[in-house]
Amino acid sequence: MNLKLKHYQKEATKTQMADAEPYQIIQMLMVGVMDSLALAKGSIERGDYEQKSRSLSKASSIIVALRSSLDFSVGGEVSDNLNALYEYMTERLIDASLAKDTEAVDEVASLFREIKSAWDDIPMEARVEAEQQRAATANVG
Numbered sequence: 001m002n003l004k005l006k007h008y009q010k011e012a013t014k015t016q017m018a019d020a021e022p023y024q025i026i027q028m029l030m031v032g033v034m035d036s037l038a039l040a041k042g043s044i045e046r047g048d049y050e051q052k053s054r055s056l057s058k059a060s061s062i063i064v065a066l067r068s069s070l071d072f073s074v075g076g077e078v079s080d081n082l083n084a085l086y087e088y089m090t091e092r093l094i095d096a097s098l099a100k101d102t103e104a105v106d107e108v109a110s111l112f113r114e115i116k117s118a119w120d121d122i123p124m125e126a127r128v129e130a131e132q133q134r135a136a137t138a139n140v141g
Helices: 002-019 022-046 049-068 072-099 102-120 124-140
Strands: none
């Protein structure tokens, strides 16, 4: 039963991703980070170190993907700051994994929550404008 549920969730996520705009994809990735961090913290508290490793690895992988998607030519100082922050978070998650440290997980979750909150607050007009700029740049290149 659990295997069927996981398969269903995976397929539902694929469908959502296929239909999503870039802004929504980033939102979904951010939710994935927050969910993975919560699961990692609970796993550390329960002593389930196999699940802790999977969860921290997933959170780290998503953060690395977000970091690699930064556009420094458009984002300027914001992209530079996010890059440094994502790198710091990845290092803290390594610390959390090695030391089985829930405080490090909480620190990353708190930092990431601020980034996600700012992302969620981007006005619709700004999203549309950014998507139009991205499309125009893609058509030129």
